[in-house]
Amino acid sequence: MSPFQAVYYRARDGREPVLELIESLDKPRRTALRNQIARLNLLSDEIPHLPFPHSSQVEGELRELRCHFGAEHYRVLYRRSEGLIVLLHAFRKTTKKLPASEIATATMRWQDFQARMNPKPSRPPRAAGHDAP
Numbered sequence: 001m002s003p004f005q006a007v008y009y010r011a012r013d014g015r016e017p018v019l020e021l022i023e024s025l026d027k028p029r030r031t032a033l034r035n036q037i038a039r040l041n042l043l044s045d046e047i048p049h050l051p052f053p054h055s056s057q058v059e060g061e062l063r064e065l066r067c068h069f070g071a072e073h074y075r076v077l078y079r080r081s082e083g084l085i086v087l088l089h090a091f092r093k094t095t096k097k098l099p100a101s102e103i104a105t106a107t108m109r110w111q112d113f114q115a116r117m118n119p120k121p122s123r124p125p126r127a128a129g130h131d132a133p
Contacts, residue, residue, distance in 0.1 A: 006040040006078070006085040009109050012116070017109075018076060018090040031068050033090070036067040037076065039084045050082070058098060062088075062106060077106035086113055 008016040011084055024067050049055055049063065058064050058077065065076040065087075073093040078085050089106040 003041060004080065004083055006087055009086050009088045009113055011109070018087040021090045026027045029072070029074075032069045033067050033074055033076070035063055037087065038056055039070070039076070040065065040078070046048050047079065058106075059101060062103070062110070075102070077102065079106075079110050081113070083116065085111070088113070 016114070022030055029132065036054070039054060043049065050065070051101050053066055055063055055065050061079050063078055063098045065078060067074040075091060075093050075098065076087055077089040078087045080086070087111040089102060091102055
């Protein structure tokens, strides 16, 4: 049973948007979100997803981690990349339905993550030979 590890998406400029949101909250809210994120580290190949109401599928492989603090609802959108659970986007949910703009932000960050983690292989340098400059 190999456990997964939750990691924060890091943008090209080094920012970690999910961590920034969490750190902007007061201590009780911060603790509630961190405790819910810690549940993701308990997942494995045998138990790949948290059950509803802790998590649910958004679209395709994109999932939402559902965090509640009293009447407030927070969502952390994430995807798996082999043994990693990449926390892409977090926000306070104020509408009944998940806003398309929040899904788009997570999707854009996932594409950026994939592009940087799976770059096309570069061509190896040509061996120097008799025609080398």
